[in-house]
Amino acid sequence: MAAEGKAPSLAEEYSLPSQEVQLQNPSEEKSAVSTVAEVVPEKSVETAPANEATVAVEETSQTPEVKEPSDEPEAEESSAAEESGEAAEESSDAAEEAADEKPEIKIETAPADFRFPTTNQTRHCFTRYIEYHRCVAAKGEGAPECEKFAKYYRSLCPSEWIERWNEQRENGTFPGPL
Amino acid sequence: CRFLTIALCDAAEPWQLGSQDAATPMMQGIIDLHHDIFFFLILILVFVSRMLVRALWHFNEQTNPIPQRIVHGTTIEIIRTIFPSVIPLFIAIPSFALLYSMDGVLVDPAITIKAIGHQWRASTQPYEYSDYNSSDEQSLTFDSYTIPEDDPELGQSRLLEVDNRVVVPAKTHLRMIVTPADVPHSWAVPSSGVKCDAVPGRSNLTSISVQREGVYYGQCSEICGTNHAFTPIVVEAVTLKDYADWVSNQLILQTN
Ligand SMILES: [Cu+2]
Numbered sequence: 001m002a003a004e005g006k007a008p009s010l011a012e013e014y015s016l017p018s019q020e021v022q023l024q025n026p027s028e029e030k031s032a033v034s035t036v037a038e039v040v041p042e043k044s045v046e047t048a049p050a051n052e053a054t055v056a057v058e059e060t061s062q063t064p065e066v067k068e069p070s071d072e073p074e075a076e077e078s079s080a081a082e083e084s085g086e087a088a089e090e091s092s093d094a095a096e097e098a099a100d101e102k103p104e105i106k107i108e109t110a111p112a113d114f115r116f117p118t119t120n121q122t123r124h125c126f127t128r129y130i131e132y133h134r135c136v137a138a139k140g141e142g143a144p145e146c147e148k149f150a151k152y153y154r155s156l157c158p159s160e161w162i163e164r165w166n167e168q169r170e171n172g173t174f175p176g177p178l
Numbered sequence: 179c180r181f182l183t184i185a186l187c188d189a190a191e192p193w194q195l196g197s198q199d200a201a202t203p204m205m206q207g208i209i210d211l212h213h214d215i216f217f218f219l220i221l222i223l224v225f226v227s228r229m230l231v232r233a234l235w236h237f238n239e240q241t242n243p244i245p246q247r248i249v250h251g252t253t254i255e256i257i258r259t260i261f262p263s264v265i266p267l268f269i270a271i272p273s274f275a276l277l278y279s280m281d282g283v284l285v286d287p288a289i290t291i292k293a294i295g296h297q298w299r300a301s302t303q304p305y306e307y308s309d310y311n312s313s314d315e316q317s318l319t320f321d322s323y324t325i326p327e328d329d330p331e332l333g334q335s336r337l338l339e340v341d342n343r344v345v346v347p348a349k350t351h352l353r354m355i356v357t358p359a360d361v362p363h364s365w366a367v368p369s370s371g372v373k374c375d376a377v378p379g380r381s382n383l384t385s386i387s388v389q390r391e392g393v394y395y396g397q398c399s400e401i402c403g404t405n406h407a408f409t410p411i412v413v414e415a416v417t418l419k420d421y422a423d424w425v426s427n428q429l430i431l432q433t434n
Binding site: 105106107108109110111112114116117118119120121122125151154155156157158159160 | 347
Protein backbone atom coordinates (compact mmCIF):
# COMPACT_ATOMS: atom_id res chain seq x y z
CA MET A 1 0.00 0.00 0.00
CA ALA A 2 1.01 3.61 0.03
CA ALA A 3 3.29 4.24 2.98
CA GLU A 4 5.61 1.67 4.50
CA GLY A 5 5.47 2.99 8.03
CA LYS A 6 1.71 3.28 8.30
CA ALA A 7 -0.43 1.08 10.43
CA PRO A 8 -1.79 -1.69 8.18
CA SER A 9 -5.37 -1.38 7.04
CA LEU A 10 -7.96 -4.00 7.87
CA ALA A 11 -7.42 -6.02 4.72
CA GLU A 12 -3.64 -5.88 5.04
CA GLU A 13 -3.87 -7.07 8.61
CA TYR A 14 -5.79 -10.10 7.47
CA SER A 15 -3.41 -10.86 4.68
CA LEU A 16 -0.12 -10.38 6.49
CA PRO A 17 2.08 -13.43 7.16
CA SER A 18 1.73 -14.40 10.80
CA GLN A 19 5.29 -13.45 11.79
CA GLU A 20 4.84 -9.87 10.63
CA VAL A 21 1.87 -8.90 12.75
CA GLN A 22 0.44 -10.17 16.00
CA LEU A 23 -3.23 -10.71 15.41
CA GLN A 24 -5.89 -10.56 18.08
CA ASN A 25 -6.72 -14.25 18.11
CA PRO A 26 -3.72 -15.90 16.55
CA SER A 27 -4.93 -19.49 16.77
CA GLU A 28 -7.68 -19.06 14.19
CA GLU A 29 -6.27 -16.29 12.06
CA LYS A 30 -2.82 -17.74 11.70
CA SER A 31 -4.06 -20.93 10.18
CA ALA A 32 -6.16 -19.00 7.71
CA VAL A 33 -3.33 -16.66 6.83
CA SER A 34 -0.75 -19.34 6.27
CA THR A 35 -3.16 -21.20 4.04
CA VAL A 36 -3.60 -18.06 2.03
CA ALA A 37 0.11 -17.83 1.44
CA GLU A 38 0.23 -21.45 0.36
CA VAL A 39 -2.93 -21.53 -1.66
CA VAL A 40 -2.39 -18.45 -3.75
CA PRO A 41 0.78 -19.41 -5.62
CA GLU A 42 -0.68 -22.84 -6.33
CA LYS A 43 -3.75 -21.16 -7.72
CA SER A 44 -1.75 -19.30 -10.30
CA VAL A 45 -0.16 -22.54 -11.39
CA GLU A 46 -3.56 -24.15 -11.73
CA THR A 47 -4.87 -21.34 -13.86
CA ALA A 48 -2.27 -22.18 -16.45
CA PRO A 49 -3.36 -25.77 -16.74
CA ALA A 50 -0.76 -28.03 -18.15
CA ASN A 51 0.00 -31.62 -18.69
CA GLU A 52 2.74 -31.90 -16.10
CA ALA A 53 4.74 -34.49 -17.91
CA THR A 54 4.91 -32.46 -21.09
CA VAL A 55 5.88 -29.37 -19.19
CA ALA A 56 8.81 -31.11 -17.62
CA VAL A 57 10.02 -32.25 -21.01
CA GLU A 58 9.48 -28.93 -22.63
CA GLU A 59 11.17 -26.88 -20.00
CA THR A 60 14.41 -28.67 -20.67
CA SER A 61 14.05 -28.96 -24.41
CA GLN A 62 12.29 -25.91 -25.75
CA THR A 63 10.89 -22.64 -24.61
CA PRO A 64 8.46 -20.77 -26.81
CA GLU A 65 9.90 -17.88 -28.68
CA VAL A 66 8.57 -14.62 -27.42
CA LYS A 67 8.87 -11.72 -29.75
CA GLU A 68 8.35 -8.16 -28.66
CA PRO A 69 5.91 -6.30 -30.90
CA SER A 70 8.23 -3.32 -31.01
CA ASP A 71 10.80 -5.44 -32.83
CA GLU A 72 8.59 -5.77 -35.87
CA PRO A 73 8.11 -2.87 -38.19
CA GLU A 74 4.94 -2.95 -40.25
CA ALA A 75 6.83 -3.78 -43.41
CA GLU A 76 7.41 -7.28 -42.08
CA GLU A 77 3.74 -7.97 -41.81
CA SER A 78 3.38 -10.29 -44.74
CA SER A 79 6.35 -12.40 -43.75
CA ALA A 80 5.10 -12.33 -40.19
CA ALA A 81 1.76 -13.65 -41.35
CA GLU A 82 3.50 -16.48 -43.16
CA GLU A 83 5.59 -17.31 -40.14
CA SER A 84 2.57 -17.42 -37.90
CA GLY A 85 0.90 -19.64 -40.43
CA GLU A 86 3.78 -22.00 -39.92
CA ALA A 87 3.38 -21.63 -36.19
CA ALA A 88 -0.24 -22.62 -36.48
CA GLU A 89 0.70 -25.66 -38.53
CA GLU A 90 3.11 -26.54 -35.82
CA SER A 91 0.32 -26.34 -33.31
CA SER A 92 -1.86 -28.78 -35.19
CA ASP A 93 1.16 -31.04 -35.57
CA ALA A 94 1.79 -30.79 -31.90
CA ALA A 95 -1.77 -31.82 -31.21
CA GLU A 96 -1.29 -34.89 -33.38
CA GLU A 97 1.95 -35.83 -31.71
CA ALA A 98 0.17 -35.82 -28.36
CA ALA A 99 1.55 -32.44 -27.41
CA ASP A 100 5.22 -33.21 -27.87
CA GLU A 101 6.09 -29.65 -28.79
CA LYS A 102 4.56 -26.37 -27.81
CA PRO A 103 3.29 -24.19 -30.62
CA GLU A 104 5.40 -21.15 -31.13
CA ILE A 105 3.58 -18.11 -29.80
CA LYS A 106 4.04 -14.96 -31.72
CA ILE A 107 2.99 -11.85 -29.86
CA GLU A 108 1.35 -9.81 -32.55
CA THR A 109 -2.11 -8.55 -33.36
CA ALA A 110 -4.02 -6.25 -35.68
CA PRO A 111 -2.32 -2.85 -35.72
CA ALA A 112 -4.06 0.37 -34.79
CA ASP A 113 -5.86 1.82 -37.77
CA PHE A 114 -6.08 5.53 -38.48
CA ARG A 115 -9.45 5.03 -40.13
CA PHE A 116 -10.89 3.98 -36.78
CA PRO A 117 -9.52 6.30 -34.11
CA THR A 118 -12.50 5.99 -31.77
CA THR A 119 -13.53 3.72 -28.94
CA ASN A 120 -16.13 2.20 -31.21
CA GLN A 121 -14.28 -0.48 -33.17
CA THR A 122 -17.28 -2.18 -34.72
CA ARG A 123 -16.48 -0.85 -38.19
CA HIS A 124 -12.83 -1.73 -37.79
CA CYS A 125 -13.72 -5.38 -37.40
CA PHE A 126 -16.33 -5.27 -40.17
CA THR A 127 -13.98 -3.53 -42.59
CA ARG A 128 -11.20 -6.03 -41.99
CA TYR A 129 -13.65 -8.86 -42.58
CA ILE A 130 -14.75 -7.32 -45.87
CA GLU A 131 -11.17 -6.55 -46.87
CA TYR A 132 -10.26 -10.18 -46.40
CA HIS A 133 -13.13 -11.48 -48.49
CA ARG A 134 -12.54 -8.95 -51.24
CA CYS A 135 -8.88 -9.88 -51.24
CA VAL A 136 -9.77 -13.57 -51.55
CA ALA A 137 -12.25 -12.76 -54.31
CA ALA A 138 -9.55 -10.86 -56.20
CA LYS A 139 -6.50 -13.04 -55.62
CA GLY A 140 -8.06 -16.44 -55.15
CA GLU A 141 -8.51 -18.71 -52.14
CA GLY A 142 -5.46 -19.05 -49.93
CA ALA A 143 -3.52 -16.14 -51.39
CA PRO A 144 -0.72 -15.38 -48.93
CA GLU A 145 -1.24 -11.62 -49.00
CA CYS A 146 -4.82 -12.05 -47.75
CA GLU A 147 -3.81 -13.98 -44.68
CA LYS A 148 -2.94 -10.88 -42.72
CA PHE A 149 -6.48 -9.54 -43.14
CA ALA A 150 -7.82 -12.84 -41.86
CA LYS A 151 -5.61 -12.53 -38.81
CA TYR A 152 -6.78 -8.96 -38.28
CA TYR A 153 -10.48 -9.67 -38.41
CA ARG A 154 -10.12 -12.75 -36.23
CA SER A 155 -8.34 -10.61 -33.66
CA LEU A 156 -10.90 -7.84 -33.80
CA CYS A 157 -14.25 -9.54 -34.30
CA PRO A 158 -16.15 -11.49 -31.68
CA SER A 159 -16.37 -15.06 -32.97
CA GLU A 160 -20.16 -15.00 -32.83
CA TRP A 161 -20.17 -12.20 -35.36
CA ILE A 162 -17.80 -14.06 -37.67
CA GLU A 163 -20.00 -17.15 -37.47
CA ARG A 164 -23.09 -15.14 -38.29
CA TRP A 165 -21.41 -13.35 -41.21
CA ASN A 166 -20.04 -16.59 -42.60
CA GLU A 167 -23.56 -18.01 -42.51
CA GLN A 168 -24.93 -14.92 -44.19
CA ARG A 169 -22.32 -15.12 -46.94
CA GLU A 170 -23.28 -18.73 -47.58
CA ASN A 171 -26.95 -17.78 -47.79
CA GLY A 172 -26.17 -14.72 -49.88
CA THR A 173 -27.67 -12.34 -47.33
CA PHE A 174 -24.48 -10.67 -46.21
CA PRO A 175 -25.15 -6.93 -45.88
CA GLY A 176 -21.66 -5.67 -46.75
CA PRO A 177 -20.07 -4.90 -50.13
CA LEU A 178 -18.19 -8.01 -51.12
CA CYS B 179 1.75 -3.63 -2.17
CA ARG B 180 4.10 -4.73 0.52
CA PHE B 181 3.88 -8.46 0.14
CA LEU B 182 4.23 -9.80 -3.32
CA THR B 183 2.97 -13.25 -2.43
CA ILE B 184 -0.45 -11.98 -1.34
CA ALA B 185 -2.83 -11.87 -4.23
CA LEU B 186 -5.66 -9.90 -2.75
CA CYS B 187 -3.91 -6.54 -2.54
CA ASP B 188 -5.65 -5.49 -5.72
CA ALA B 189 -9.16 -6.27 -4.62
CA ALA B 190 -11.48 -3.97 -2.76
CA GLU B 191 -11.12 -4.15 1.02
CA PRO B 192 -13.76 -3.65 3.71
CA TRP B 193 -14.60 -0.04 4.43
CA GLN B 194 -12.26 1.18 1.77
CA LEU B 195 -12.57 4.89 1.06
CA GLY B 196 -9.83 5.56 -1.47
CA SER B 197 -9.01 3.99 -4.82
CA GLN B 198 -7.27 0.67 -5.20
CA ASP B 199 -3.55 0.75 -5.90
CA ALA B 200 -2.80 1.77 -9.45
CA ALA B 201 -1.63 -0.96 -11.80
CA THR B 202 -1.57 1.09 -15.00
CA PRO B 203 -0.31 4.59 -15.81
CA MET B 204 -3.95 5.43 -16.51
CA MET B 205 -5.09 4.63 -13.00
CA GLN B 206 -2.09 6.50 -11.60
CA GLY B 207 -3.20 9.48 -13.67
CA ILE B 208 -6.75 9.19 -12.36
CA ILE B 209 -5.60 9.05 -8.76
CA ASP B 210 -3.24 11.99 -9.23
CA LEU B 211 -5.96 14.04 -10.90
CA HIS B 212 -8.32 13.22 -8.07
CA HIS B 213 -5.79 14.34 -5.48
CA ASP B 214 -4.94 17.53 -7.39
CA ILE B 215 -8.57 18.50 -7.73
CA PHE B 216 -9.29 17.60 -4.15
CA PHE B 217 -6.67 20.07 -2.97
CA PHE B 218 -8.59 22.90 -4.61
CA LEU B 219 -11.92 21.46 -3.50
CA ILE B 220 -10.81 21.67 0.12
CA LEU B 221 -9.62 25.27 -0.37
CA ILE B 222 -12.99 26.23 -1.83
CA LEU B 223 -14.86 24.38 0.88
CA VAL B 224 -12.95 26.18 3.63
CA PHE B 225 -13.37 29.56 1.94
CA VAL B 226 -17.10 29.17 1.30
CA SER B 227 -17.87 27.81 4.75
CA ARG B 228 -15.93 30.67 6.30
CA MET B 229 -18.05 33.20 4.39
CA LEU B 230 -21.25 31.39 5.28
CA VAL B 231 -20.50 31.01 8.97
CA ARG B 232 -19.27 34.58 9.20
CA ALA B 233 -22.40 35.93 7.56
CA LEU B 234 -24.67 33.91 9.81
CA TRP B 235 -22.68 34.89 12.85
CA HIS B 236 -22.59 38.63 12.31
CA PHE B 237 -25.78 39.39 10.47
CA ASN B 238 -28.64 38.01 12.47
CA GLU B 239 -31.44 39.53 14.49
CA GLN B 240 -29.54 39.73 17.77
CA THR B 241 -26.26 41.26 16.64
CA ASN B 242 -27.48 43.30 13.67
CA PRO B 243 -31.18 44.12 13.98
CA ILE B 244 -31.20 46.77 11.23
CA PRO B 245 -30.72 45.22 7.74
CA GLN B 246 -28.05 46.63 5.46
CA ARG B 247 -29.35 48.64 2.50
CA ILE B 248 -26.63 47.59 0.02
CA VAL B 249 -28.18 46.16 -3.16
CA HIS B 250 -25.13 45.84 -5.38
CA GLY B 251 -21.35 46.13 -5.48
CA THR B 252 -19.89 45.98 -8.97
CA THR B 253 -16.35 44.94 -8.05
CA ILE B 254 -17.33 42.03 -5.85
CA GLU B 255 -19.91 40.87 -8.34
CA ILE B 256 -17.35 40.77 -11.13
CA ILE B 257 -14.87 38.93 -8.95
CA ARG B 258 -17.34 36.36 -7.73
CA THR B 259 -18.50 35.68 -11.28
CA ILE B 260 -15.14 35.48 -13.01
CA PHE B 261 -13.20 33.62 -10.38
CA PRO B 262 -15.52 30.58 -10.00
CA SER B 263 -15.72 30.19 -13.76
CA VAL B 264 -11.94 30.18 -14.09
CA ILE B 265 -11.58 27.36 -11.56
CA PRO B 266 -13.41 24.75 -13.71
CA LEU B 267 -11.27 25.81 -16.65
CA PHE B 268 -8.13 25.02 -14.70
CA ILE B 269 -9.61 21.72 -13.59
CA ALA B 270 -10.57 20.92 -17.18
CA ILE B 271 -7.01 21.17 -18.55
CA PRO B 272 -5.47 18.19 -16.75
CA SER B 273 -8.78 16.37 -16.89
CA PHE B 274 -9.01 16.51 -20.69
CA ALA B 275 -5.33 15.73 -21.06
CA LEU B 276 -5.91 12.56 -19.05
CA LEU B 277 -9.13 11.71 -20.85
CA TYR B 278 -7.52 11.84 -24.28
CA SER B 279 -4.39 10.03 -23.21
CA MET B 280 -6.60 7.24 -21.90
CA ASP B 281 -8.08 6.68 -25.33
CA GLY B 282 -4.78 5.53 -26.77
CA VAL B 283 -6.61 4.02 -29.74
CA LEU B 284 -3.84 4.82 -32.18
CA VAL B 285 -1.08 3.00 -30.36
CA ASP B 286 -0.22 -0.37 -31.86
CA PRO B 287 -1.18 -3.00 -29.32
CA ALA B 288 0.65 -6.27 -28.84
CA ILE B 289 -2.30 -8.44 -27.91
CA THR B 290 -6.03 -8.30 -28.49
CA ILE B 291 -8.33 -9.83 -25.91
CA LYS B 292 -12.05 -9.98 -26.39
CA ALA B 293 -14.34 -9.91 -23.38
CA ILE B 294 -17.83 -10.98 -24.31
CA GLY B 295 -20.64 -10.35 -21.85
CA HIS B 296 -23.08 -13.21 -21.57
CA GLN B 297 -26.05 -12.94 -19.29
CA TRP B 298 -27.79 -16.23 -19.83
CA ARG B 299 -24.80 -18.38 -19.24
CA ALA B 300 -25.12 -17.78 -15.54
CA SER B 301 -22.32 -15.88 -13.84
CA THR B 302 -19.82 -16.21 -16.60
CA GLN B 303 -17.71 -13.97 -18.72
CA PRO B 304 -16.35 -15.60 -21.87
CA TYR B 305 -12.98 -14.43 -23.18
CA GLU B 306 -11.43 -14.90 -26.59
CA TYR B 307 -7.77 -14.68 -27.53
CA SER B 308 -7.86 -14.81 -31.29
CA ASP B 309 -4.40 -13.55 -32.22
CA TYR B 310 -3.23 -17.13 -32.60
CA ASN B 311 -6.04 -18.48 -34.78
CA SER B 312 -5.46 -20.02 -38.13
CA SER B 313 -9.14 -20.47 -38.98
CA ASP B 314 -12.51 -19.04 -38.04
CA GLU B 315 -13.50 -22.09 -36.03
CA GLN B 316 -10.34 -22.57 -34.00
CA SER B 317 -10.06 -20.00 -31.27
CA LEU B 318 -8.57 -19.75 -27.82
CA THR B 319 -11.79 -19.27 -25.88
CA PHE B 320 -12.67 -19.93 -22.29
CA ASP B 321 -15.40 -19.10 -19.82
CA SER B 322 -14.61 -17.37 -16.59
CA TYR B 323 -17.06 -18.70 -14.04
CA THR B 324 -17.68 -17.26 -10.61
CA ILE B 325 -16.59 -19.56 -7.81
CA PRO B 326 -20.01 -20.27 -6.22
CA GLU B 327 -20.85 -18.71 -2.90
CA ASP B 328 -20.71 -21.98 -0.98
CA ASP B 329 -17.27 -23.22 -1.96
CA PRO B 330 -14.55 -20.61 -2.03
CA GLU B 331 -11.26 -21.92 -0.73
CA LEU B 332 -9.57 -20.29 2.24
CA GLY B 333 -8.19 -16.94 1.21
CA GLN B 334 -10.44 -16.51 -1.77
CA SER B 335 -12.83 -13.61 -1.79
CA ARG B 336 -16.48 -14.53 -1.74
CA LEU B 337 -18.11 -13.96 -5.15
CA LEU B 338 -14.97 -12.23 -6.41
CA GLU B 339 -12.96 -15.21 -7.60
CA VAL B 340 -13.33 -17.05 -10.89
CA ASP B 341 -12.18 -20.43 -12.13
CA ASN B 342 -10.37 -19.21 -15.25
CA ARG B 343 -8.65 -15.88 -14.90
CA VAL B 344 -7.81 -13.64 -17.82
CA VAL B 345 -4.07 -14.05 -18.15
CA VAL B 346 -2.28 -11.05 -19.63
CA PRO B 347 1.38 -10.12 -19.92
CA ALA B 348 2.60 -7.24 -17.78
CA LYS B 349 4.24 -4.16 -19.28
CA THR B 350 2.62 -4.87 -22.63
CA HIS B 351 0.12 -2.81 -24.53
CA LEU B 352 -3.18 -4.69 -24.56
CA ARG B 353 -6.26 -4.05 -26.61
CA MET B 354 -9.46 -5.10 -24.89
CA ILE B 355 -12.42 -5.50 -27.22
CA VAL B 356 -15.59 -5.46 -25.18
CA THR B 357 -18.94 -6.58 -26.56
CA PRO B 358 -21.97 -8.39 -25.18
CA ALA B 359 -24.03 -11.18 -26.67
CA ASP B 360 -27.33 -10.05 -25.17
CA VAL B 361 -27.90 -7.02 -22.91
CA PRO B 362 -25.50 -4.19 -22.02
CA HIS B 363 -22.67 -5.11 -19.68
CA SER B 364 -19.63 -3.25 -18.47
CA TRP B 365 -16.12 -4.61 -18.13
CA ALA B 366 -14.42 -2.89 -15.20
CA VAL B 367 -11.15 -3.42 -13.35
CA PRO B 368 -10.61 -0.57 -10.86
CA SER B 369 -6.87 -0.91 -10.34
CA SER B 370 -6.36 -0.77 -14.10
CA GLY B 371 -8.51 2.33 -14.34
CA VAL B 372 -10.74 0.64 -16.87
CA LYS B 373 -14.48 0.61 -17.19
CA CYS B 374 -15.72 -0.17 -20.65
CA ASP B 375 -19.36 -0.50 -21.53
CA ALA B 376 -20.39 -3.48 -23.61
CA VAL B 377 -23.16 -2.40 -25.94
CA PRO B 378 -25.07 -4.95 -28.05
CA GLY B 379 -24.12 -4.89 -31.69
CA ARG B 380 -21.09 -2.78 -31.07
CA SER B 381 -17.54 -3.58 -30.06
CA ASN B 382 -15.80 -1.11 -27.81
CA LEU B 383 -12.09 -0.80 -27.37
CA THR B 384 -10.17 0.01 -24.27
CA SER B 385 -6.44 -0.29 -23.93
CA ILE B 386 -4.53 -1.16 -20.81
CA SER B 387 -0.89 -1.68 -20.01
CA VAL B 388 -0.50 -3.36 -16.65
CA GLN B 389 2.76 -2.26 -15.09
CA ARG B 390 3.27 -4.93 -12.49
CA GLU B 391 2.52 -8.60 -12.17
CA GLY B 392 -0.39 -9.44 -9.94
CA VAL B 393 -4.03 -10.40 -9.75
CA TYR B 394 -6.56 -7.66 -10.27
CA TYR B 395 -10.23 -7.89 -9.39
CA GLY B 396 -13.21 -6.17 -10.91
CA GLN B 397 -16.87 -6.79 -11.57
CA CYS B 398 -19.41 -6.39 -14.31
CA SER B 399 -20.52 -2.84 -13.64
CA GLU B 400 -23.79 -2.64 -15.45
CA ILE B 401 -27.15 -3.59 -13.99
CA CYS B 402 -27.40 -6.26 -16.62
CA GLY B 403 -29.74 -8.70 -14.99
CA THR B 404 -30.03 -11.81 -12.88
CA ASN B 405 -27.01 -14.08 -12.92
CA HIS B 406 -24.62 -11.55 -14.32
CA ALA B 407 -24.70 -8.25 -12.44
CA PHE B 408 -21.55 -8.16 -10.29
CA THR B 409 -20.02 -11.11 -12.09
CA PRO B 410 -16.37 -10.97 -11.10
CA ILE B 411 -13.58 -10.18 -13.54
CA VAL B 412 -10.14 -11.38 -12.56
CA VAL B 413 -7.08 -10.29 -14.50
CA GLU B 414 -3.82 -12.05 -13.79
CA ALA B 415 -0.77 -10.20 -15.06
CA VAL B 416 2.31 -12.38 -15.61
CA THR B 417 5.59 -11.98 -17.44
CA LEU B 418 5.59 -12.09 -21.21
CA LYS B 419 7.31 -15.46 -21.20
CA ASP B 420 4.80 -16.96 -18.78
CA TYR B 421 2.03 -15.56 -20.90
CA ALA B 422 3.41 -17.27 -23.99
CA ASP B 423 3.67 -20.52 -22.01
CA TRP B 424 0.09 -20.15 -20.88
CA VAL B 425 -1.16 -19.49 -24.38
CA SER B 426 0.63 -22.48 -25.85
CA ASN B 427 -0.68 -24.69 -23.06
CA GLN B 428 -4.19 -23.42 -23.67
CA LEU B 429 -3.85 -24.02 -27.40
CA ILE B 430 -2.71 -27.58 -26.81
CA LEU B 431 -5.57 -28.17 -24.37
CA GLN B 432 -8.17 -26.76 -26.72
CA THR B 433 -6.98 -28.54 -29.85
CA ASN B 434 -6.92 -31.90 -28.06
CU1 LIG C 1 -23.00 -8.20 -16.96
